Amino acid sequence: MNQSYLTAALRAVYVLFLTAACGAVGYYSFPLTYPFVIALILAIMINPFVEWLDKRTGLPRGVNVGIVLCGFLIAGAGFLTLVVAEIVSGTAHLAKILPVQFNKAALYIESFFTNQIMPLYNQLAAFFDGLEAAQQESIITQVQNLGSELASGTALFLSKILEMVPLFFAFLPNMAAVLIFSLLATFFISKDLHKIQNKARSVLPDRLISGAAAVYAELKRALAGFVKAQLTLVAMTMVLVLIGLSVLKVNHAVAIAFLIGLVDLLPYLGAGSVFVPWIVYLAASKQLPLAIGLGVLYIVVLVFRQLAEPKILSRSIGLHPLGTLIALFAGFKLFGFLGLIMGPALLVLIQALFTTGIFKDVWQFIKGNEK
Secondary structure, eight states: OHHHHHHHHHHHHHHHHHHHHHHHHHHHHHHHHHHHHHHHHHHHHHHHHHHHHHHOOOOHHHHHHHHHHHHHHHHHHHHHHHHHHHHHHHHEEEHHHHHHHHHHHHHHHHHIIIIHHHHHHHHHHHHTTSOOOOHHHHHHHHHHHHHHHHHHHHHHHHHHHHHHHHHHHHHHHHHHHHHHHHHHHHHHHTTTTTHHHHHHHHHSSSHHHHHHHHHHHHHHHHHHHHHHHHHHHHHHHHHHHHHHHHHTTTTTTTHHHHHHHHHTOTTTOOOOHHHHHHHHHHHTTTHHHHHHHHHHHHHHHHHHHHHHHHHHHHHHHTTOOOHHHHHHHHHHHHHHHHHHHHEEEEEEEHHHHHHHTHHHHHHHHHHHHHO
16 A cells, blocks of 8 residues: 555544544533533623723723623623513513403303314214214224323323423522533633633644634634624514514514514524414414414514525525525434524534635645645
């Protein structure tokens, strides 16, 4: 075998082994290091604000970091307070109207049972009595099996729900601990960020530093584009919902449109988590025109998101619309709704590695042509 081919094969194996080893270390150490990964991301995010304060105030960097963190915490607490206040206000409003609506729903169910279910039951009973004994026994067996499966499925579902309750309460202390450690680590990382950067430059090779800086700049640009795209989609969804609710003459259209826009950001929920229960409730309370109108509006919003998201993401992030669409679909199939974020993010990372020439450098290394 040619010596150059053997060297290239060994180098390729080395690159694959190093990549797999780094991936395995990152994967298995993530449960222990993720609070500090979050802290690093937060420190990078708040660094522009800290740098701005450093130039304007002349205070020690630690003080400026504390000011920025306190500002973000106050803003987050204010937002949560606003959300809780809106929930309390909405709950009080529901407490006033739900009893009346439940009475209407109960009367509707009673009327439906009397006028529809009972005649149908009588017809089925008469039909059943006319069957042969073997047929009756077969039907009874099938109904019993169906009832057993339904009961076991319901019991399993309820047991899973009940199992999640203690897990949720057990998760709260862990979440509080993660939050505290992340905030403390964010403070120390941000306070000594320049020292950490200088230390990394003195230890790591210049080629690795320049490559990492190029990838970081590309990812930063793509992340800014992704945030811009999401805000654009949310704003357009809010406007679309506001127009639809105004046409349907729904009260508090602005507040509802704002809520749906925020919920639409969440991968597992989306606008359907507001529209679907609302439509079902309206249909059950005999408000069919409004239920149909909201159903049409929900379909319009859903179709708009599916058509607009790949185009807006591709334009903001710099990806081809077809590539963005493939990434969205592949991410959804592999990781569920979370993949709608992970798919484009992975595609952005691959594009950043291509743009900055990392893959080209690796290929040159494998061929033995590195400088």
